[in-house]
């Protein structure tokens with residue numbers, strides 16, 4: 323899957339790019355307008371200059387002793403001329419020229435009005451019935467420089483605008499998404515099983531419906547899980563009661579029946595009923611393990627649960643049960659207390675049923691939420707060991723059972739994200755069986 327794009331990055335880049343493009347278009351338009359206006363201003367200056375100089379030049383030439391002689395106008399002070407001029411007669415003879423004027427840049431024959439050569443803009447005017455012409459030239463480079471400098475002045479702000487726009491959008495989006503980020507944190511920090519509504523302060527209007535929808539969904543999920551939980555619990559209860567009363571009836575029948583075939587048949591029925599009761603119990607446990615309510619809304623302390631289950635089982639056990647607990651106040655895990663009890667019960671019952679009765683069963687819980695149940699007994703071959711957690715899979719044990727205990731334990735472990743491992747022989751021992759469950763500490 324493609325990684326999700328950041329809104330901040332998208333908006334920052336998009337807006338900056340948009341602003342830059344608009345700015346460039348505006349600069350281009352402004353450049354064209356400025357160039358047009360500059361040309362008009364320069365042309366008018368050129369025309370003005372020609373018409374100012376021409377009468378003076380004519381006066382000067384007419385008053386000369388030798389009007390046809392060329393004369394350079396000496397400059398008062400050394401300087402570079404932007405405007406140069408040439409005064410010629412109608413035969414093309416130069417009568418007067420400004421001190422920097424280069425005759426090569428002027429038209430061979432003066433043409434009245436404006437003309438443009440490759441390098442210069444020229445303006446020509448005439449006097450004395452078109453016998454004296456003045457032509458004033460201005461380098462085009464001068465105009466280009468003016469236009470270029472204006473455009474540059476318009477472009478320069480972009481250098482500042484781009485980083486400012488990026489930073490501004492980044493900050494603004496971050497500020498606007500503050501409540502969304504808080505909402506994300508609220509979801510991230512809550513427990514995996516917590517289905518209470520998420521409280522979000524003032525989300526943006528676009529996201530608020532989403533938060534409402536999530537809360538509705540969680541509410542529905544919560545109701546479905548509650549219904550499922552109560553259904554499993556009720557069914558177990560409903561089944562248990564008639565089974566127990568039938569069993570009691572059969573036991574009474576057996577006691578009252580005379581010795582003989584009836585007595586034997588009653589005993590068979592009793593055994594079958596016990597098996598049925600056990601199987602229905604295990605099926606209920608499996609149903610619960612497969613349901614969705616394995617995670618608790620708040621982390622549960624495993625220590626009191628463990629002590630309670632072990633104490634309960636000790637009463638019926640023929641084998642001593644050793645319990646080893648960490649020196650800690652609490653071991654917190656997000657697991658439904660009933661689910662934990664079912665898992666633990668199955669593991670300890672197995673150790674009691676299938677393990678050697680000569681040695682104690684060791685139950686331990688570490689501070690890192692590692693649960694271990696170890697018992698002595700014959701080694702289980704590796705090929706069988708790998709299959710024990712399958713449904714209705716039984717080992718070489720003589721004890722009664724349906725082969726569902728480890729399947730239930732595995733399903734619960736998977737449902738709460740714990741890992742379940744079997745080892746035979748038990749680590750550090752010559753024989754026996756060890757089960758370890760590593761829960762995720764809350």
Ligand SMILES: Nc1ncnc2c1ncn2[C@@H]1O[C@H](COP(=O)(O)OP(=O)(O)OP(=O)(O)O)[C@@H](O)[C@H]1O
Pocket residue numbers: 604668672673674675676677697699702710711715716717718719722723724725726727728729754755
């Ligand atoms: N602690 C143990 N020591 C030795 N063998 C075990 C132990 N736990 C399980 N086994 C082997 O794994 C098999 C499967 O165990 P599982 O709990 O799934 O079924 P079960 O105990 O036979 O029946 P059920 O639990 O449904 O009453 C058992 O039949 C037994 O051979």
Ligand SMILES: [Mg+2]
Pocket residue numbers: 668671672723725726727728
């Ligand atoms: Mg079992």
